[in-house]
Amino acid sequence: MPVSVQLPSALRPYVGGADSVELDVADVRSALQGLAGVNAQLYRSICDETGAVRRHLNLFVNDAHIRDLAGVETQLKNGDTLIILTAVSGG
Amino acid sequence: MAERVILCIGTKKGLFIAESGPKRTRFELRGPFGDGVPVYSALVDTRAKKPRIYASSCNPWFGNKIYRSTDLGHTFKETKSAPAFPEGDGRTLQNIWAMVPGRGKKELLAGVEPASLFRSMDGGDSWEMMPGISNHEHARDWHPGYGGLCMHTIVLDGDHIHLGISTGGHYVSEDGGTTFKASNKGVGAGFVPDPYPEFGQCVHKIARHPAAPDRLYMQNHGGWEDRPGVGVLRSDDDGKSWYSIADGLPSDFGFPIVVHPDDPDTVYVVPLETVTRTCPGGQPAVWRSTNGGRKWKKLTKGFPKKDAYYTVLRDALDFDDLKAPALYMGTTNGKVWIGRDGGDQWDCLFDDLPTVYCVKSTVVTV
Numbered sequence: 484m485p486v487s488v489q490l491p492s493a494l495r496p497y498v499g500g501a502d503s504v505e506l507d508v509a510d511v512r513s514a515l516q517g518l519a520g521v522n523a524q525l526y527r528s529i530c531d532e533t534g535a536v537r538r539h540l541n542l543f544v545n546d547a548h549i550r551d552l553a554g555v556e557t558q559l560k561n562g563d564t565l566i567i568l569t570a571v572s573g574g
Numbered sequence: 575m576a577e578r579v580i581l582c583i584g585t586k587k588g589l590f591i592a593e594s595g596p597k598r599t600r601f602e603l604r605g606p607f608g609d610g611v612p613v614y615s616a617l618v619d620t621r622a623k624k625p626r627i628y629a630s631s632c633n634p635w636f637g638n639k640i641y642r643s644t645d646l647g648h649t650f651k652e653t654k655s656a657p658a659f660p661e662g663d664g665r666t667l668q669n670i671w672a673m674v675p676g677r678g679k680k681e682l683l684a685g686v687e688p689a690s691l692f693r694s695m696d697g698g699d700s701w702e703m704m705p706g707i708s709n710h711e712h713a714r715d716w717h718p719g720y721g722g723l724c725m726h727t728i729v730l731d732g733d734h735i736h737l738g739i740s741t742g743g744h745y746v747s748e749d750g751g752t753t754f755k756a757s758n759k760g761v762g763a764g765f766v767p768d769p770y771p772e773f774g775q776c777v778h779k780i781a782r783h784p785a786a787p788d789r790l791y792m793q794n795h796g797g798w799e800d801r802p803g804v805g806v807l808r809s810d811d812d813g814k815s816w817y818s819i820a821d822g823l824p825s826d827f828g829f830p831i832v833v834h835p836d837d838p839d840t841v842y843v844v845p846l847e848t849v850t851r852t853c854p855g856g857q858p859a860v861w862r863s864t865n866g867g868r869k870w871k872k873l874t875k876g877f878p879k880k881d882a883y884y885t886v887l888r889d890a891l892d893f894d895d896l897k898a899p900a901l902y903m904g905t906t907n908g909k910v911w912i913g914r915d916g917g918d919q920w921d922c923l924f925d926d927l928p929t930v931y932c933v934k935s936t937v938v939t940v
Contacts, residue, residue: 493609493636524655528636531666532659539635569635 484561491569497525512555514565539570575939579894584613584932589629591647601923607650609633617673618936625938630670638667640698654699657684657692671726685725689739707754712773716742719776727780731787743775746813760816762804769801779888781831783838788812791841797827797848808867819867824854830891835899839866844886852883860917876920889932896937904930
């Protein structure tokens, strides 16, 4: 089902500057795999070699963090927005 | 045609490029390039007609990247991929510690964390893991030091490859990287019960001169009161056995070790106080031996006389290859020094950069 994946600004060059990507997927894992089909570097920037979401990224379905839902197994419904944000970290 | 000195400075906040004419009187700085994240390794590859500059980018949010420049560091573009462990391997790339030209015109080698070796044949756009060392029978027994489990040194001589791993030790391949064996006789460790284990030493850096291919110098993790003489080492048999050359140094702890480009007997180290890992007594000095480590001379002219406490990391000391080569040294307090006349005279090129992780110098003709 159509969902929107919102990208942080640092990843937008991988999709020609767009701030979001539309995917027809049913859960967060499928959405991430769908991003691999859009651009391999985009996917690798979000997930490491094991497929895990990178530690300093936070994923939200609408306004709920996926850790408070079902992680990457969180189901998506028509019109949902998967938001990818960088964590507050650095120095 | 004119010679230009290109200095790659990898810092905590990205890559800087400093460029100068052959007199090296004034360096112009540009950057920072990358994503404002640490750059632990850089390389100017001069094998092709048009030099290429590579720099790693250790991005804590989006993973490691490699950036490439084909215009002498005026612009950089991300390569199509960075080294990545194969599916099912279970390891994940944490950092890229070394990039060196491999055999022939195209091969590019990268030493990474967790300690593994990767090869690219297309300018860094695709990478394959080299299993001979990455899946070595010892690999799962190596363990990370404070800086991580890093393969930081790759020294090549045709099919002969020396690797330095912290903490893994020194490994050698004689078949172009297909197989490797540990070669640590005389390389000590102060952090395990066996003072001379088969492998697992915390090697900090290895250097070699092409004119003396069987001789190697090593800065190992020294500074152990109970196990002296393991820090600064030399091998005369291609790394099969090692012995201490630390007599005369204020400390055998340090990170970098480099050989003068024109003389395999002239070697440089930067001894650090063992506990703080800063300049002994707050007095910075580079130490030089002109007889292969038998005697050392303290080089201080131009450095602060007191109150200077910084660290020089393993890849932050390098030579250019002009007729009268100069040394370059980057510090953790963001300074870059040039050592003229073989290090007899030091001048500060840049005062206020971010923490310097690596300095790589090359001369190109443009």
